[in-house]
Amino acid sequence: MRPSLPLLLLAVSIASAASGADWPQYRGPSAGGLDGSAPLPTNWDVATGKNIRWQTPIPGLAHASPIVHGDRVYVATAVKPGTSELKVGLYGDIESVKETEPHQWRLMALDKTSGRIVWDTVGHEGVPKVKRHTKASHCSSTPATDGKRIVAIFGSEGLFCFDIDGKLVWKKDLGPMDSGYFDVPSAQWGFASSPVIHDGKVVVQCDVQKGSFLATYDLADGKELWRTPRKDVPTWGTPTVVTAAGRTQVVVNGWHHIGGYDFATGAVLWKLDGGGDIPVPTPVFADGLIFLTSAHGKARPMRAIRPEATGDITPAEIGGTNAAIAWAHARQGNYMQTPLAVGGSLYGCLDLGLLTCFDTRTGAIRYSERLSKNGEGFTSSPVSDGRHLFFASELGNVYVVPADGKFSVVATNRMDGTVMSTPAIADKMLFYRTRDRLVAIGTR
Numbered sequence: 020m021r022p023s024l025p026l027l028l029l030a031v032s033i034a035s036a037a038s039g040a041d042w043p044q045y046r047g048p049s050a051g052g053l054d055g056s057a058p059l060p061t062n063w064d065v066a067t068g069k070n071i072r073w074q075t076p077i078p079g080l081a082h083a084s085p086i087v088h089g090d091r092v093y094v095a096t097a098v099k100p101g102t103s104e105l106k107v108g109l110y111g112d113i114e115s116v117k118e119t120e121p122h123q124w125r126l127m128a129l130d131k132t133s134g135r136i137v138w139d140t141v142g143h144e145g146v147p148k149v150k151r152h153t154k155a156s157h158c159s160s161t162p163a164t165d166g167k168r169i170v171a172i173f174g175s176e177g178l179f180c181f182d183i184d185g186k187l188v189w190k191k192d193l194g195p196m197d198s199g200y201f202d203v204p205s206a207q208w209g210f211a212s213s214p215v216i217h218d219g220k221v222v223v224q225c226d227v228q229k230g231s232f233l234a235t236y237d238l239a240d241g242k243e244l245w246r247t248p249r250k251d252v253p254t255w256g257t258p259t260v261v262t263a264a265g266r267t268q269v270v271v272n273g274w275h276h277i278g279g280y281d282f283a284t285g286a287v288l289w290k291l292d293g294g295g296d297i298p299v300p301t302p303v304f305a306d307g308l309i310f311l312t313s314a315h316g317k318a319r320p321m322r323a324i325r326p327e328a329t330g331d332i333t334p335a336e337i338g339g340t341n342a343a344i345a346w347a348h349a350r351q352g353n354y355m356q357t358p359l360a361v362g363g364s365l366y367g368c369l370d371l372g373l374l375t376c377f378d379t380r381t382g383a384i385r386y387s388e389r390l391s392k393n394g395e396g397f398t399s400s401p402v403s404d405g406r407h408l409f410f411a412s413e414l415g416n417v418y419v420v421p422a423d424g425k426f427s428v429v430a431t432n433r434m435d436g437t438v439m440s441t442p443a444i445a446d447k448m449l450f451y452r453t454r455d456r457l458v459a460i461g462t463r
Contacts, residue, residue: 042087042443042450044163045213046400050259050301052359054444055405061419063460065435072448072459073134077127080105081158082211082398085452087445088166091137091183092129094457095171097122097147097158105454106153107413107437109371109396113206115150115199122147122157124173126181131446134459140185148175149197151209154398154439159211161257161441163221168238170221172196174210178223180241189241197228201252201296204228211255211299217267217282220244224271226254233258233271233280245285251276254298256357261304264327270302270309277311279328289328291344293337294320295352300400305360306379308345312352312367321352321367321375323382346382351375357400357441359408361422366408372397374410376424388426390418400441402449411438415453434458 046052063070079098086093099120106112123144128137147157160172168188169181178191196210215222221236226249234246249271256272260282267282277291277298295313303310309324318337328343338349351367353375358367364385365377372395376385390397395412402409407429408420415434421427436453443450448461 040446041089041166042445043165044086044215045084045161045257046301046357046402046441047444049304050257050357051303051305052357052400052402052441053361053405055403057404057447058406059404059409059444059447059449060460060462061407061430063432065433065458070460070462072461072463074456074458075129075134075136076456077452079103079123079125079158080156082156082439083158084161084440085443085450085457086162086164087131087443087450088164090131092131092443092450092457093162093164093169094127094129094452095158095160095162095173096125096127097156097173098125099123103156104153105156105437107396107439109394112153113200113203114153115207116153117150118147118157121145124158124176126162126169126171126179126185128185129457131448134457138185140181140187142171142179142181142187142190143173143176145176148195149209150207155209155211157209159209161213163214163216165216165238170214170216170238172210172212172214172223178214178221178236178241180238191236191241191243193223193225194230195227196225198226198253198255199228201228213257215258215260217260222258222260222269224254224256224258226251226273228253233269233285235282235285247280247285247287249273249276252296256298257301259302259304261309261326263304263307268326270304272298272300272302272311272313274298274313289343290331290333291324292333294318295354297354299355300353300357303358303360305365306363308379310358310360310365312358314352314354314369319350319352320347321358321377322347323379348382351377351384355398359401359403361403361405361408362424364422364424366401368397368401368410370397372412374420374426376426385424386426390420390428391416398439402442402444404444409442409449411442411451413437413439417451
């Protein structure tokens with residue numbers, strides 16, 4: 020009996036993601052959110068220890084995701100005296116939190132097997148230069164590593180590079196990373212775009228109120244290699260490096276300037292205008308297409324872009340297609356979460372928990388269902404082991420969904436704490452950061 024096309028695509032997807040055990044940046048290799056090298060447990064219990072390898076307290080307030088390389092797990096955090104206020108849930112308050120206490124921006128290394136803290140380095144200490152949103156933190160950018168160096172953006176405090184022993188190698192002042200609502204500049208929400216390492220270079224996207232830019236730096240010494248100015252509103256997405264169609268490009272999300280830039284020079288390759296006016300999700304490259312979404316304001320598109328796109332590819336209508344846009348939906352995008360492509364399906368989840376599954380090739384909608392009926396918010400982006408998808412609500416409920424294009428919730432697991440950051444996968448383990456700890460989940 021011949022296997023069905025969805026099963027074949029799932030097998031190919033799992034095989035392609037099974038080559039490495041590291042999770043070196045936000046959402047893992049190429050920001051794909053996928054490691055199909057081994058199945059992960061679908062059930063665990065933090066309280067009883069079922070399928071819990073270890074739990075390690077992490078000080079401070081931060082939404083930076085954990086990353087993994089070799090036998091180390093790295094996590095960044097911002098620590099101040101006392102407890103930081105954090106307001107989660109579904110609400111539209113644009114207010115900021117001003118904190119005048121000195122903070123310590125730290126990078127920590129933990130042993131992957133035991134959770135023991137190997138080192139804890141203070142990269143910077145001082146009063147935050149900008150305010151943050153009531154749901155945000157002063158350390159929301161995920162570090163990145165090549166196994167020899169670790170880079171971290173500590174917001175307006177700068178770009179920092181450490182060696183594997185936690186020693187500061189170099190740092191760069193990126194200027195004031197004043198991110199917030201473009202229509203009310205006084206509403207500062209905190210910076211969140213994460214650095215990416217590719218071919219010995221560090222890529223940073225700094226879309227802020229004034230002086231936005233995309234740039235690359237030499238990982239060895241921090242030398243700026245190129246800087247391209249950008250004219251757009253503040254954004255919170257991480258750039259994605261895409262090698263396809265005979266070129267390597269840096270793809271970024273935005274409102275007025277979604278686009279691709281030449282990795283070697285920073286030259287604009289293609290540009291797309293229009294979408295949500297508070298862009299958060301990171302571009303995803305899978306099945307030969309670049310998937311982009313944003314969902315705040317009047318427009319809520321989900322789009323699939325061909326990597327060979329050139330010039331201004333903006334269609335006449337927000338849901339339109341052309342030679343560069345393979346397919347598009349004007350009102351099916353998502354706001355906070357980065358989509359996930361597995362086995363020929365693209366999964367996008369709204370911040371209120373509405374999960375939509377698309378065919379990656381055609382854009383046809385396979386289903387659109389709610390993960391939860393409890394009125395929970397969803398900020399953490401999903402990840403997958405190629406067999407299941409893991410969606411964490413802000414309240415710490417992790418919903419497990421099959422990665423076969425058919426909807427069901429096969430398990431719900433409580434993390435016993437708020438979850439705002441995206442988990443990591445490595446060595447048959449799932450690493451979740453909660454409000455005050457890092458939890459390693461794996462079959463015991």
